[in-house]
Amino acid sequence: MFKLIKNEKTARRGEFVTPHGTFQTPCFMNVATAGAIKGGVSSFDLKDIKCQVMLCNTYHLHVRTGDKIIKELGGIHSLTKWDGPILTDSGGFQVFSLAKLRNIKEEGVYFSSHIDGRKIFMGPEESMQIQSNLGSTIAMAFDECIENPAPYDYVKNSIGRTTRWLERCKKEMDKLNSLPDTINKKQMLFGINQGSTYSDLRIQHMKDIAKLDLDGYAIGGLAVGETADEMYRIIEDIEPYMPKDKIRYLMGVGTPVNILESVKRGVDLFDCVMPSRNARHGHLFTKSGIININNQKYQKDLAPIDKECNCPVCKSFSRAYLRHLKKAEEMLYMRLAVMHNLYFYNNLMEEIRNALDNGEFETYYNNNIDILGKRI
Amino acid sequence: MFKLIKNEKTARRGEFVTPHGTFQTPCFMNVATAGAIKGGVSSFDLKDIKCQVMLCNTYHLHVRTGDKIIKELGGIHSLTKWDGPILTDSGGFQVFSLAKLRNIKEEGVYFSSHIDGRKIFMGPEESMQIQSNLGSTIAMAFDECIENPAPYDYVKNSIGRTTRWLERCKKEMDKLNSLPDTINKKQMLFGINQGSTYSDLRIQHMKDIAKLDLDGYAIGGLAVGETADEMYRIIEDIEPYMPKDKIRYLMGVGTPVNILESVKRGVDLFDCVMPSRNARHGHLFTKSGIININNQKYQKDLAPIDKECNCPVCKSFSRAYLRHLKKAEEMLYMRLAVMHNLYFYNNLMEEIRNALDNGEFETYYNNNIDILGKRI
Numbered sequence: 001m002f003k004l005i006k007n008e009k010t011a012r013r014g015e016f017v018t019p020h021g022t023f024q025t026p027c028f029m030n031v032a033t034a035g036a037i038k039g040g041v042s043s044f045d046l047k048d049i050k051c052q053v054m055l056c057n058t059y060h061l062h063v064r065t066g067d068k069i070i071k072e073l074g075g076i077h078s079l080t081k082w083d084g085p086i087l088t089d090s091g092g093f094q095v096f097s098l099a100k101l102r103n104i105k106e107e108g109v110y111f112s113s114h115i116d117g118r119k120i121f122m123g124p125e126e127s128m129q130i131q132s133n134l135g136s137t138i139a140m141a142f143d144e145c146i147e148n149p150a151p152y153d154y155v156k157n158s159i160g161r162t163t164r165w166l167e168r169c170k171k172e173m174d175k176l177n178s179l180p181d182t183i184n185k186k187q188m189l190f191g192i193n194q195g196s197t198y199s200d201l202r203i204q205h206m207k208d209i210a211k212l213d214l215d216g217y218a219i220g221g222l223a224v225g226e227t228a229d230e231m232y233r234i235i236e237d238i239e240p241y242m243p244k245d246k247i248r249y250l251m252g253v254g255t256p257v258n259i260l261e262s263v264k265r266g267v268d269l270f271d272c273v274m275p276s277r278n279a280r281h282g283h284l285f286t287k288s289g290i291i292n293i294n295n296q297k298y299q300k301d302l303a304p305i306d307k308e309c310n311c312p313v314c315k316s317f318s319r320a321y322l323r324h325l326k327k328a329e330e331m332l333y334m335r336l337a338v339m340h341n342l343y344f345y346n347n348l349m350e351e352i353r354n355a356l357d358n359g360e361f362e363t364y365y366n367n368n369i370d371i372l373g374k375r376i
Numbered sequence: 377m378f379k380l381i382k383n384e385k386t387a388r389r390g391e392f393v394t395p396h397g398t399f400q401t402p403c404f405m406n407v408a409t410a411g412a413i414k415g416g417v418s419s420f421d422l423k424d425i426k427c428q429v430m431l432c433n434t435y436h437l438h439v440r441t442g443d444k445i446i447k448e449l450g451g452i453h454s455l456t457k458w459d460g461p462i463l464t465d466s467g468g469f470q471v472f473s474l475a476k477l478r479n480i481k482e483e484g485v486y487f488s489s490h491i492d493g494r495k496i497f498m499g500p501e502e503s504m505q506i507q508s509n510l511g512s513t514i515a516m517a518f519d520e521c522i523e524n525p526a527p528y529d530y531v532k533n534s535i536g537r538t539t540r541w542l543e544r545c546k547k548e549m550d551k552l553n554s555l556p557d558t559i560n561k562k563q564m565l566f567g568i569n570q571g572s573t574y575s576d577l578r579i580q581h582m583k584d585i586a587k588l589d590l591d592g593y594a595i596g597g598l599a600v601g602e603t604a605d606e607m608y609r610i611i612e613d614i615e616p617y618m619p620k621d622k623i624r625y626l627m628g629v630g631t632p633v634n635i636l637e638s639v640k641r642g643v644d645l646f647d648c649v650m651p652s653r654n655a656r657h658g659h660l661f662t663k664s665g666i667i668n669i670n671n672q673k674y675q676k677d678l679a680p681i682d683k684e685c686n687c688p689v690c691k692s693f694s695r696a697y698l699r700h701l702k703k704a705e706e707m708l709y710m711r712l713a714v715m716h717n718l719y720f721y722n723n724l725m726e727e728i729r730n731a732l733d734n735g736e737f738e739t740y741y742n743n744n745i746d747i748l749g750k751r752i
Contacts, residue, residue: 040711335416
C-alpha cells in the first residue's frame, strides 16, 4: 500500500508497504536478472549498498532454472536469501526483445526460446502463474511493449489488447492468491500504461487501467527509441491521470538525469541496468560527473572513485586499483565497479528523499541536474 | 623468520614471522594472480575465509599494470589493501609456460610477451628488481622450471645454472634492500630446489642452495608431469637435506590429498590454483568428498554445499542456488564457489595445525586421507 508523505509541486515523497517490508520512495530497484546482481554481488552485499528493492526477470527465471522448481524451493526469496521486497517483471519485455519468431494473438504470445529454440506460449495467465510460482512481492501485468516510433493504428489496437490482458491478469492473480499452496498470498499487481508517444492514447489507456484499482501503476514503453524530451513530455501528459494514492513506476529508466527529471514530474519508482552496464564499460558515477576508469590519467590515481562517496569500494580501494583490475581483466573489477555504481544510484535516491523531506527538492534539482550527466 | 613449534614424526607445526605479520604453518597461500583472487574476491573477503598469505604472480603484474607503476603507487600491499604477508613468484614459471620463443642463456631468458609479443629479457637481477618494486613480503628466486620427464644431462646442467642464478638473486636482493627508496627493505628471499625426478640431482642441489642461508626453501618443478607417488618419493628423498630451521614450501601443490601427504613428509607451505579452477568447473570441496554442483540431484537441494562448513557461503546459500547461478551463468556463482573452496583449503590447514598441536596428526591423517579425494 502506498502512502504519500508529502509533495513538492509534482514531486512526491512516499512509502510503500509490502508483505516483505516497507520501502521509501522515490526508490531505485536493483536489477538481479536471474536472481543475482551482475558482478558477483549477492543479496547480502545489497544491504551494504542501500538497496531497498530487488528486481528479478521472470523470463530468465522461467527458462533457467524454471519457476516450478523455484516454487518447490520456497520461492525467489528463499533461493536468493534477499528478505526485502522483490518486484518481478511480466516476462513480456524479454519475449518481445529476445525471442525469435514471435506471434501475438488475443490469447497471448507464441515464441521460440532464445536458449534452445523450443516453442513457448505466454499470455496473461501464464505470466501471473510464473510470477506466483516465484513468489515475488510485486508482479507486473503482462503487456505488449512496443518500440518507438510505432504507427498510430497499431498502438491503438495494442493498448486495447493490453487492457484486456490486464483484466485477465487481475482475475488470474486473485485466483492464485486464494490457492492454499501459493507462496505469497498477498502478491501485489501493478498495471502498465502503454500508448507509445501518442498522448491521447496514453491518457485514454491510463484512464482505462486506473479503474481497475491496482496496487500500483507503471509507465511502460519508454526509453525504447524516443528522445528524453519526448519521454518527459509523455510523463507530464499522463501524470494528471495517474491515481494520486498509488505508487508510480517508470520502467527501465534510466540515467541519473532521467531519474531526477522524472521524480520532478511525479514518478516514485525506477529500475535500470545502467549501473552495471556502465560499470562494464568503465563508466563510474561520481558527485562531480561520470569518469571513464579506462583513462590513462587514473593509472597512478590513489584517490577513491569518488571522494564524496561512502560506499564500501570508495572506503577501501583506489582508482588506480580499479583501472589495474579492469586492464588485467580480473572479475573483481566488475564487482567493485557494480557495487559503486549501484550505491551511487541508491544514495542518489536517498538524497532526493532527504531533499523532499526538507522541502528542498527544487534546490537539489538545480544544484545537481547539470553535474549528474557530465562526463569528466 | 621460521620458528618450529613442534614435530609429529616428520610433520611440522611452526610459525613464520615476516615484516607484514606472523603466519601459522602448515599454511596454504591464496592465489591472487594480478593482485585479485579469481571470482571477484577482494582482500577484505580473504579475512573472512581464513586466508593468512596472499600469493601474487610477478609476471602478470609486470606486464599489466607494470611493477614500476605499482612501486609508484606504494607497492602491492597499498594497491590491493591486503595488509598481511604477500609472496610473489619469480615470474619464471610464467616465462617458461606462457611465453613464446623463449631462449635460455647463462644471463637469463629472452622471450616474447604473451600479450603483445614484444621482446622481454628476464634474468635473476630483473626478477629481483620487479619483486622489489612490487614490495612483496617474500620474493622467490629466479630458476628454470623443467617439465617432467626431462633428460638427466639437461637437468644436471640446468640446476647448476639455477644455483648460479640463486647466488645472483641473493646479491641483487641484498643490494635492493639497502637502497633508500625500496618499499620493503626487509624483503625475504626463498631459494628453489630443482632436479626433476632425479633424487641424486635433487639432493645435490638442495645441499648447494642450503649453504646460502636463505629465509626459506621451496621445492619447485613438481606437479609438472610426474605422478603423485613420484612427487612424494622426491619429497621424502630431499627432506633430510632441507634445513630444519627454515620454512619449506612445495610450489603449486595441490589437491587436499597432496597437501596432507606432503605435510606428513615435512612441508610447511603450499599454493595452488585448484580451489578456483575446480570452482569454475563446478567441483566443490566438502568434508565428505568433492561434489559436482552441475549434477541434476542438486537442483532442488536446499542444504548448504557442506553441512559441516562454517564459511560465509555455506552459512547463507543452498546447493540449489549455487547450481542455479552456474546454469544461469551468473558471475555470483564464481564468487560463492571460489570463496567456499578457498575456505575449505584454509580451514583444512587450520585443522591440520590443530591436530599437530594436539599430537593427533596421524589420527587426523588416517581419518581424512581417503575421504578428501573422494568424488561423491
